Amino acid sequence: MSVKGTNGRGKAPGRGSSDPRGAEAAAGAPVDSPEKVRNVALVGHSGAGKTLLLEALLAATGVISRKGSIEDGNTVSDAEPSEIHQQRSVVLSVAPLIADGIKINMLDTPGYGDFTGELRAGLRAADAALFVVSALDDIDAATTALWAECDQVGVPRAVVISRLDHPRANFEAALGACRRAFGDGIVPAYLPVHTGGAVTGLLGLLSGTVSDYSEGDAVPAVRDATPEELSESEEARGALIEGIISESEDETLMDRYLGGEDIDVDVLVADLETAVARGSFFPVLATSAVTGLGLTELLDMLTRAFPSPAERPLPEATDLAGAPAGPLTCDPEGPLAGEVVRTTIDPFLGRVCLVRIFSGTLREDSAVHVGGRGLADRGHEDHDSDERLTHLYSPVGASLKPVPYCVAGDICAVAKLANAETGDTISAKDRPLLVESWDMPEPLMPLAVEAATRSDEDALAKSLGKVAAGDPTLRVERNSETHQLILWCMGEAHGDVVLDRLRDQGVKLQTVPVVTPLRETFAVRAAGHGRHVKQSGGHGQYAICDIEVEPLDRGGGFEFMDKTVGGVVPGHYIPSIEKGIRAQMQKGVSAGYPVVDIRVTLVGGKAHSVDSSDAAFQAAGALALREAAGAGRIQLLEPVSSVTISIPDDYVGPVMSDLSSRRGRLTGTTSAGGDRTEVTAEVPDGELLRYAVQLRALTAGTGRFRRSYLRHEPVPGNVAPAAANA
Numbered sequence: 001m002s003v004k005g006t007n008g009r010g011k012a013p014g015r016g017s018s019d020p021r022g023a024e025a026a027a028g029a030p031v032d033s034p035e036k037v038r039n040v041a042l043v044g045h046s047g048a049g050k051t052l053l054l055e056a057l058l059a060a061t062g063v064i065s066r067k068g069s070i071e072d073g074n075t076v077s078d079a080e081p082s083e084i085h086q087q088r089s090v091v092l093s094v095a096p097l098i099a100d101g102i103k104i105n106m107l108d109t110p111g112y113g114d115f116t117g118e119l120r121a122g123l124r125a126a127d128a129a130l131f132v133v134s135a136l137d138d139i140d141a142a143t144t145a146l147w148a149e150c151d152q153v154g155v156p157r158a159v160v161i162s163r164l165d166h167p168r169a170n171f172e173a174a175l176g177a178c179r180r181a182f183g184d185g186i187v188p189a190y191l192p193v194h195t196g197g198a199v200t201g202l203l204g205l206l207s208g209t210v211s212d213y214s215e216g217d218a219v220p221a222v223r224d225a226t227p228e229e230l231s232e233s234e235e236a237r238g239a240l241i242e243g244i245i246s247e248s249e250d251e252t253l254m255d256r257y258l259g260g261e262d263i264d265v266d267v268l269v270a271d272l273e274t275a276v277a278r279g280s281f282f283p284v285l286a287t288s289a290v291t292g293l294g295l296t297e298l299l300d301m302l303t304r305a306f307p308s309p310a311e312r313p314l315p316e317a318t319d320l321a322g323a324p325a326g327p328l329t330c331d332p333e334g335p336l337a338g339e340v341v342r343t344t345i346d347p348f349l350g351r352v353c354l355v356r357i358f359s360g361t362l363r364e365d366s367a368v369h370v371g372g373r374g375l376a377d378r379g380h381e382d383h384d385s386d387e388r389l390t391h392l393y394s395p396v397g398a399s400l401k402p403v404p405y406c407v408a409g410d411i412c413a414v415a416k417l418a419n420a421e422t423g424d425t426i427s428a429k430d431r432p433l434l435v436e437s438w439d440m441p442e443p444l445m446p447l448a449v450e451a452a453t454r455s456d457e458d459a460l461a462k463s464l465g466k467v468a469a470g471d472p473t474l475r476v477e478r479n480s481e482t483h484q485l486i487l488w489c490m491g492e493a494h495g496d497v498v499l500d501r502l503r504d505q506g507v508k509l510q511t512v513p514v515v516t517p518l519r520e521t522f523a524v525r526a527a528g529h530g531r532h533v534k535q536s537g538g539h540g541q542y543a544i545c546d547i548e549v550e551p552l553d554r555g556g557g558f559e560f561m562d563k564t565v566g567g568v569v570p571g572h573y574i575p576s577i578e579k580g581i582r583a584q585m586q587k588g589v590s591a592g593y594p595v596v597d598i599r600v601t602l603v604g605g606k607a608h609s610v611d612s613s614d615a616a617f618q619a620a621g622a623l624a625l626r627e628a629a630g631a632g633r634i635q636l637l638e639p640v641s642s643v644t645i646s647i648p649d650d651y652v653g654p655v656m657s658d659l660s661s662r663r664g665r666l667t668g669t670t671s672a673g674g675d676r677t678e679v680t681a682e683v684p685d686g687e688l689l690r691y692a693v694q695l696r697a698l699t700a701g702t703g704r705f706r707r708s709y710l711r712h713e714p715v716p717g718n719v720a721p722a723a724a725n726a
């Protein structure tokens with residue numbers, strides 16, 4: 001790494017190797033120590049170049065013989081059919097490589113907002129994040145927000161400015177965008193060297209040497225920087241050194257540096273590594289996946305400056321009863337504790353789980369405990385099971401390489417676990433544990449589906465269970481009022497992926513409009529007469545009842561009162577009348593929606609000693625309610641939710657204006673800190689069907705919201721006809 005003044009390039013197994021198969025085998029082999037592992041999440045907006053950068057790193061280290069392309073659909077990390085179809089990452093993918101004897105598990109995360117769940121899973125499995133920024137584009141607000149989240153928990157980070165081979169690439173502009181978005185801790189460790197307008201090398205600001213990539217070799221030639229190059233980079237070098245010294249634990253360094261002392265490069269490099277590992281200093285590198293520019297420097301930084309799993313804090317663990325199990329340590333000899341960060345269904349292997357091992361060693365042909373908690377609201381009931389692990393693999397994208405074990409700090413894949421789901425804990429059978437789960441985003445866009453035919457309903461239910469097991473950002477609901485099957489998704493793109501996965505399993509289905517669960521109530525008092533009298537030559541049916549109906553306050557439910565006198569309706573038939581009225585309330589009396597918030601008073605009726613029956617009085621009660629509805633005025637009620645929206649301050653005005661257009665009632669605004677505001681409002685559910693998509697568009701991907709049912713309210717007259725037909 002030229003920042004460190006070393007010349008040890010090309011020593012890593014597989015880097016520049018003439019035997020790609022050997023490098024591939026080395027990348028998939030298990031390691032014996034957490035210190036030999038780096039888990040790095042590739043983070044950045046869609047199109048920044050994460051997948052192509054990973055492809056270039058795999059080729060440079062000999063894991064693959066040639067780079068694939070997104071257009072051809074043959075990259076290592078984008079192997080799912082929906083990824084090939086959409087030409088973007090939609091799921092978390094892991095590909096290990098070897099550099100300088102260190103196994104680097106690269107976790108390629110999706111950059112599109114609909115797949116935030118996969119991104120968070122990647123960050124959970126990683127110990128550091130590599131933010132990839134395109135030299136052609138500005139940094140989107142969602143990436144800035146993600147940087148702030150990483151900052152809150154102290155995740156070590158570095159920035160890679162990619163696509164420097166493009167004619168429109170502008171390193172300085174991209175660097176300025178990084179500083180505006182990520183803060184003053186952003187400092188370049190290298191500067192591009194241009195030849196004839198193209199970037200052909202990198203100047204190491206600490207070493208004063210230039211890595212020359214002009215020949216297109218995976219390992220660059222190294223030369224001393226010219227006096228002109230040193231002069232032009234002097235200001236940037238000074239900023240880098242001052243930034244490193246300000247993070248140093250040696251308080252004398254700054255005084256010595258300001259006094260004119262030339263600080264030894266090895267001292268600066270050691271402090272740089274420490275600052276990066278503890279998440280307080282963020283070096284910027286420059287790369288090109290096309291030409292290979294900067295790959296050697298990036299690999300050196302990943303292996304030497306990013307922390308090993310042993311240096312990072314681990315999540316809390318409890319026993320099955322919820323009692324603290326003591327702090328976990330990244331020790332291969334410790335108690336087994338791993339977490340399923342992704343689940344897929346393979347047509348041959350069945351359920352395949354991607355597992356990050358936090359403690360202990362997972363071995364093939366061993367008994368394990370699989371436990372899951374806290375996702376019942378997503379349709380994942382709490383569960384525990386003991387299973388035998390028979391197949392253990394090292395994942396290389398969609399490929400799986402068999403391994404005998406996986407130590408603490410490493411990532412592996414487990415096949416054929418019957419009950420494991422994303423978010424579950426894998427622990428020892430004789431010492432079951434539960435690892436504290438990570439924060440999973442709430443799906444808030446409903447998508448209604450139905451099987452194409454009745455014979456497809458069983459296949460749909462079975463396949464939905466498989467898809468939901470691997471996707472905690474998907475919530476499956478059968479609405480008890482509308483009887484629709486609702487898939488709650490993160491957005492349109494997420495919904496498309498879910499539908500593709502179901503259809504890939506042979507399920508024939510179709511989407512239908514989401515029906516808002518309206519209700520009906522009486523707006524005024526009304527009277528009804530129910531007469532059910534039939535004579536058919538034998539035992540007849542005879543029941544007559546008179547009722548009065550009046551509205552109750554919202555949430556009043558249903559009340560039934562008997563004010564008959566003189567026994568005009570025998571007492572044992574009065575419950576039958578109430579039963580008939582309740583049944584009619586469920587069916588509706590006007591538009592077919594359930595009737596709520598009414599009081600029904602029985603005021604009269606008649607019975608026959610022979611022909612009256614329970615069934616007859618049920619029918620009479622239903623008829624009486626329908627007649628009262630015809631004589632009175634029925635009011636439609638719509639569900640209203642309490643909505644809390646978290647947005648940057650710059651978007652408060654547009655969001656509040658948009659809420660007004662949705663018939664929302666603003667109830668308050670509060671500062672959420674960090675230049676963000678929380679807006680609270682009451683909004684009809686029918687106006688929120690696509691709000692997850694529209695809020696993202698309105699706030700450049702930075703807005704988040706949560707909702708909870710509040711009450712049903714009368715539908716305004718100008719909206720009622722459309723609502724009734726929905």
